Amino acid sequence: MSTAMARVPDSLRGQIVTPGDRRYAQLRSTYTRSASPAAVLLPKTTAQVVDALRYAREQRLPIAVRSGGHGLSGASSNNGGVVIDLSMLNRVQVIDERAGLVRVESGARWANVAKALAPYGLVISSGDYGGVGVGGLATGGGVGWLVRAHGLTIDRVRAVEVVLADGTLVRADADHEPELFWLVRGAGAGAGIVVAFEIEAVEQRNVGVAQLVVEAQPDGRTVREWTSYLAQAPRELSAAAVVYSEGRSVLMSITAVVAAESLRRARPAVEPLLAIGKVLEHRTDLLPYPTLVPAAHLNPNVGQQRGTTTNGLFTTLDDAGARAVTRAVTGPGRAVVQLRSLGGAVNDVAHDATAYPHRHQDTPRCFRRRPTPR
Ligand SMILES: Cc1cc2nc3c(=O)[nH]c(=O)nc-3n(C[C@H](O)[C@H](O)[C@H](O)COP(=O)(O)OP(=O)(O)OC[C@H]3O[C@@H](n4cnc5c(N)ncnc54)[C@H](O)[C@@H]3O)c2cc1C
Incomplete structure (x- = not known):
């Protein structure tokens, strides 16, 4: 890489990181993948992105583009190629x-x-x-x-x-x-x-945030109740449920967020969730929105989440689907399944108005197999 470095454009001097540089350890990988690129470029301006792209193309090496490095596929780094890392272009x-x-x-x-x-x-x-x-x-x-x-x-x-x-x-x-x-x-x-x-x-300044842990029925009934309520809940409510097994129990850890500026308005949207199963823990608070995506999440990416993750969408999650989700959690792979709510404003947009066509589904789910212990 030293010959190539000689040709680094002046505008990018000091903004190329290669193996041996003390910054390399924190820039080589993504959140889901450990990688060893030949160089990471750190443009700070649009003009520098143009220069970085030209330079990367001249190397005739694979190019990866990275913003936050949280892509599940790990495509924002590579082995032996050039990464254009946009983390300094962040206004x-x-x-x-x-x-x-x-x-x-x-x-x-x-x-x-x-x-x-x-x-x-x-x-x-x-x-x-x-x-x-x-x-x-x-x-x-x-x-x-x-x-x-x-x-x-x-x-x-x-x-x-x-x-x-x-x-x-x-x-x-x-x-x-x-x-x-x-x-x-x-x-x-x-x-x-x-x-x-x-x-x-x-x-929006504040949101109502309910956090609850519910013991789920192994036959899928509780997952089905969750999804039935979300299908007809007011659109101010969005929710995520992580379904996992603990010992012989199946648990659902639910976070439900209501786009409301007072607890009085938020609580009625959340209350039906308290009836879907045996509630082990619950609290509802009014919180400033940034507490949901806090600065505490800003860790360097060092390949820390290496499990296998797959995503999918359910048009509706019926009884058989709810049973399948619960079985995935209790089965030999003991997957962790995250269910997210869709519908509402998402489905107001025509399916061909953008390159994201999934405008009739209600529930995306994300399966994460537990990482193999090393
Ligand atoms: C812990 C975690 C939580 C997540 N939670 C959610 C969630 O709640 N909702 C949700 O929708 N998704 C979620 N995701 C998925 C995440 O939104 C996507 O993977 C997203 O692509 C990550 O963006 P990034 O910039 O961090 O990723 P990167 O890894 O930097 O990039 C991901 C892909 O986009 C390409 N790319 C990046 N920047 C650009 C650009 N500027 N121009 C063109 N292409 C670009 C990359 O080349 C790569 O192919 C989560 C992922 C993780 C790991």
């Missing part, structure tokens, strides 16, 4: 406070976005984890704590700035480059390097 700017319009650079993490918007009383629904990056989530979908109230993250993207493979910078919105704009909202990884998004944030 968050409110560009029109009255319209709630925010420009967010791809390398920002959602914890930082929530913190920057809180003083304005604005929120962008992102995901359940503050360490996830803007670039991967806002090009893929974005199933967050306010998803049923306000839609996917991509549903509120109003414009994108993209560096294409040939180094051209394009701004795309509904009227300019509409096909690129369509593609980036759902299938953006690979469309180019999205350097920034303009997103319409919503007014």
Whole structure:
């Protein structure tokens, strides 16, 4: 790599990290994968992204693009190639406070976005984890704590700035480059390097947050009750349930978030969940939105979550589906299954309006096999 380093553009001097550099250990891997790239480039500006892409192409090595490094596939690093890491391109700017319009650079993490918007009383629904990056989530979908109230993250993207493979910078919105704009909202990884998004944030300071642990019936009945309630719950409610086994019991750890500014308004949406099974723990609080995606999530990525994860969507989770989920948890693999709520505002968007077509399903689920002990 030393010959290649000699040709690093002046604009990127000091912003290339190769094996042996003390920064390499914290930049080589992703959250789900340990990797050994030949070099990691750290552009801070759009112009530097263009330079980094040109330089990376000249090396004729595989190129990976990384924002937050939380992609489940681990595609944002590689072995022996060049990684363009956008973590230093991370500004968050409110560009029109009255319209709630925010420009967010791809390398920002959602914890930082929530913190920057809180003083304005604005929120962008992102995901359940503050360490996830803007670039991967806002090009893929974005199933967050306010998803049923306000839609996917991509549903509120109003414009994108993209560096294409040939180094051209394009701004795309509904009227300019509409096909690129369509593609980036759902299938953006690979469309180019999205350097920034303009997103319409919503007014929200606090949310009602219920956290409960419920003992679930092994025949799937409790999972079915959860999903039946979510199918007809008010759209202000979004929820996630982690289903897992502990000893001989099946437990559901549920977080339910209500887009409401008072406990009085939040509680009625949560109460039916208290009746789905034997409640072992429960509390409901009114919390500022950033507490759901806190700065405590901002850890370096060192391949720390190496289990096998798969995602899927249920149109509706019927009795057989609920039994299958429960069996996956108690079966030999003892999977951990996370169920998330969809519907509501997500399904207001036409299936062909963006490259994310899944507009009739109610429940995504995420299976995570327990990592093999080493
Ligand atoms: C702990 C954890 C919690 C999660 N919670 C949620 C959740 O609640 N809701 C949800 O919807 N998802 C969730 N996810 C999934 C996550 O949103 C996606 O994997 C997302 O792609 C991660 O974004 P990133 O920028 O951190 O990822 P990265 O690993 O940096 O990138 C992921 C993919 O997007 C591409 N990419 C990244 N940035 C850009 C860019 N600027 N331009 C073009 N392509 C780019 C990468 O090349 C890679 O293929 C979670 C993942 C983890 C590990």
